[in-house]
Amino acid sequence: MTETQKKEIDTVKDLRSMTIGELKSELKEAGFPAFRADQLYRWLHVQIVRSYDEMTNLPRNLIQYLEEHYILSGARMADRQISALDGTQKFLFAMRDNCLVESVLMKYHYGNTICISSQVGCRMGCSFCASTLDGLERNLLPGEMLEQIYEIRRQTGEKISHIVVMGTGEPLDNYDNLVRFLHLVSDENGMNLSQRSITVSTCGLAERIMDLAGEQLSITLAISLHAVTDEKRRQIMPVANRYSIEELMRACTGYFDKTGRRITFEYSLIHGVNDLKEDAVGLTALAKHVHAHVNLIPVNPVAERGYERPTDAHVQAFKMELEKSGINVSIRRALGRDIDGACGQLRHRQLSCC
Numbered sequence: 001m002t003e004t005q006k007k008e009i010d011t012v013k014d015l016r017s018m019t020i021g022e023l024k025s026e027l028k029e030a031g032f033p034a035f036r037a038d039q040l041y042r043w044l045h046v047q048i049v050r051s052y053d054e055m056t057n058l059p060r061n062l063i064q065y066l067e068e069h070y071i072l073s074g075a076r077m078a079d080r081q082i083s084a085l086d087g088t089q090k091f092l093f094a095m096r097d098n099c100l101v102e103s104v105l106m107k108y109h110y111g112n113t114i115c116i117s118s119q120v121g122c123r124m125g126c127s128f129c130a131s132t133l134d135g136l137e138r139n140l141l142p143g144e145m146l147e148q149i150y151e152i153r154r155q156t157g158e159k160i161s162h163i164v165v166m167g168t169g170e171p172l173d174n175y176d177n178l179v180r181f182l183h184l185v186s187d188e189n190g191m192n193l194s195q196r197s198i199t200v201s202t203c204g205l206a207e208r209i210m211d212l213a214g215e216q217l218s219i220t221l222a223i224s225l226h227a228v229t230d231e232k233r234r235q236i237m238p239v240a241n242r243y244s245i246e247e248l249m250r251a252c253t254g255y256f257d258k259t260g261r262r263i264t265f266e267y268s269l270i271h272g273v274n275d276l277k278e279d280a281v282g283l284t285a286l287a288k289h290v291h292a293h294v295n296l297i298p299v300n301p302v303a304e305r306g307y308e309r310p311t312d313a314h315v316q317a318f319k320m321e322l323e324k325s326g327i328n329v330s331i332r333r334a335l336g337r338d339i340d341g342a343c344g345q346l347r348h349r350q351l352s353c354c
């Protein structure tokens with residue numbers, strides 16, 4: 001664990017963000033036997049209880065000690081929308097300090113996927129995205145990322161097979177907490193989710209991509225590319241002023257070489273902006289260069305942004321242009337079109353009316 005990771009936990013002391021090893025050593029130091037840490041960890045990550053009241057096999061003096069020395073992160077449901085079209089459910093959660101975050105439950109043929117947020121708001125400023133409209137409020141703790149999943153499980157009783165970190169926030173801008181979350185959610189003593197079923201999406205913080213390559217995780221990394229020249233990318237993604245496409249591609253190649261995991265390029269198609277023939281040609285070259293899959297996302301129009309989605313026929317034509325050069329392409333199915341579908345829309349609407 002890095003020094004920053006230690007510091008974050010030292011200052012906040014969120015029980016749900018601690019590993020079983022940390023719980024053991026801290027409880028031991030406080031004079032409690034190690035098996036109490038096992039029991040506690042089970043309550044937190046297997047029984048997924050909300051409060052100490054439910055931890056029925058822990059002695060009173062231990063609960064008192066925990067209450068005095070730690071916080072217990074939790075997500076409270078503030079709003080829930082269910083799509084009549086496809087059963088997609090969108091949740092608005094309030095954290096301990098009443099910060100609001102969004103999460104989505106989506107049903108696919110291969111299982112249930114939850115999309116979680118990694119930050120409260122976002123500071124990356126992508127021009128088509130609603131999550132960034134109100135700026136960054138704070139980072140989410142690992143336990144708060146977990147709680148979005150746990151509360152959806154409590155509310156719906158559904159089994160979860162996949163997690164995508166594609167909600168509000170830039171996960172690599174909250175790096176230490178993200179990595180800790182990835183270890184916790186895949187811990188065999190906890191939720192035990194396969195790392196291969198987890199996708200982390202980033203707008204492309206190149207140094208952090210290289211760091212992540214060294215964490216020995218078998219997650220899938222998705223890069224929000226959205227444009228294939230620096231000039232065009234800078235128009236829609238401010239992060240492109242910090243990292244050129246060349247630097248980003250170097251990080252992607254490094255990631256693939258080190259982990260053996262294929263990268264996905266996310267490409268939101270915006271009518272008249274990045275959906276031209278020359279864009280398809282450039283995208284083909286980059287995808288070939290780093291052996292990436294391409295995931296096309298017809299842009300979800302956000303009222304404040306004024307971008308338009310291309311026609312379905314145009315999206316198909318763009319896809320075929322890539323496929324004819326042997327690129328593996330999928331089109332993201334728009335789920336929950338009848339609810340606040342685009343990233344950050346539900347939270348933004350809630351904030352706007354408060």
Ligand code: SAH
Nearest residue numbers: 129166169170201202203224266268299300
């Ligand atoms: N910050 C991360 C993850 C959050 S966004 C990232 O940038 O990847 C998840 C994906 O949705 C990103 O590819 C993002 O660019 C895309 N996205 C955001 N708003 C969108 C919109 N209105 N329409 C289509 N895709 C959008």
